[in-house]
Amino acid sequence: MDPLDITRTIDINAPIETVWATITEPDLISQWFGNTTEFDAVSGGRGYFGWNAHGTFRVVVERVEPPHTLVYRWAHREADAEPTPHNSTVVCFDLTEIDGGTRLTLVETGFENLSDPQTAHGENSGGWTAELGDLVNYLKASA
Amino acid sequence: MTAADGVGVHAVFAALADETRWNILTTLGAGDLSASALAGMLPVSRQAIAKHLNVLTEAGLVESVKVGREIRYRALGGRLSALGHELERIGARWDRSLAAIKRLAEGRESGR
Numbered sequence: 001m002d003p004l005d006i007t008r009t010i011d012i013n014a015p016i017e018t019v020w021a022t023i024t025e026p027d028l029i030s031q032w033f034g035n036t037t038e039f040d041a042v043s044g045g046r047g048y049f050g051w052n053a054h055g056t057f058r059v060v061v062e063r064v065e066p067p068h069t070l071v072y073r074w075a076h077r078e079a080d081a082e083p084t085p086h087n088s089t090v091v092c093f094d095l096t097e098i099d100g101g102t103r104l105t106l107v108e109t110g111f112e113n114l115s116d117p118q119t120a121h122g123e124n125s126g127g128w129t130a131e132l133g134d135l136v137n138y139l140k141a142s143a
Numbered sequence: 144m145t146a147a148d149g150v151g152v153h154a155v156f157a158a159l160a161d162e163t164r165w166n167i168l169t170t171l172g173a174g175d176l177s178a179s180a181l182a183g184m185l186p187v188s189r190q191a192i193a194k195h196l197n198v199l200t201e202a203g204l205v206e207s208v209k210v211g212r213e214i215r216y217r218a219l220g221g222r223l224s225a226l227g228h229e230l231e232r233i234g235a236r237w238d239r240s241l242a243a244i245k246r247l248a249e250g251r252e253s254g255r
Binding site: 004006010012013015018021022028031032033102104106108111112113114 | 230
């Protein structure tokens with residue numbers, strides 16, 4: 001696994017089918033992500049995630065294996081644009097049944113391919129060791 | 144000013160998405176070193192070290208300093224802070240989203 005991937009795991013006290021519905025049905029997605037959703041949970045399915053304040057961001061489903069795996073690419077760096085490696089990342093939801101519910105593991109990858117000049121100026125001096133320590137702690141905590 | 148001013152934080156992601164470069168950077172984090180010294184410490188050729196140092200320099204993660212007749216490389220902090228903040232921001236966004244998924248799924252279950 002790439003150390004720059006974002007990885008998160010959460011245990012949910014609900015059956016896997018309920019969690020699957022929560023991450024794949026548009027009206028339910030809109031309750032935890034953005035304000036409006038168009039989403040088609042089939043391989044190659046297209047849609048968007050919309051925020052009233054920011055616009056809509058297109059999504060293309062890459063892989064679906066109900067009720068376990070959902071992988072999509074979404075172009076969160078460019079409103080209303082076709083997802084490409086330069087404006088999008090890939091999000092993978094993995095669901096497994098555990099005692100009493102469902103374990104959801106999320107991995108977001110592809111940050112190294114983004115070409116977004118948004119965060120430009122940093123101060124190139126000093127404190128490197130402390131900052132690296134923070135970063136490593138952060139990566140450990142998220143692993 | 145350095146050549147890296149104006150380079151996006153994603154150049155930093157790209158530069159670090161390589162285990163050898165990550166090792167070079169963490170080694171330099173302990174102290175400034177020449178390319179030859181790095182080649183002696185890591186299982187990588189002198190030539191490869193030079194290439195990786197170029198990428199790290201362009202991303203603003205490393206700068207070269209002249210010490211006598213030797214050129215040494217120094218790890219720089221600002222870019223890593225920017226990277227750390229970006230990862231933190233994205234991670235925090237997912238923490239909120241996943242907590243909402245949990246509330247929603249568990250709420251639908253208890254409402255049955």
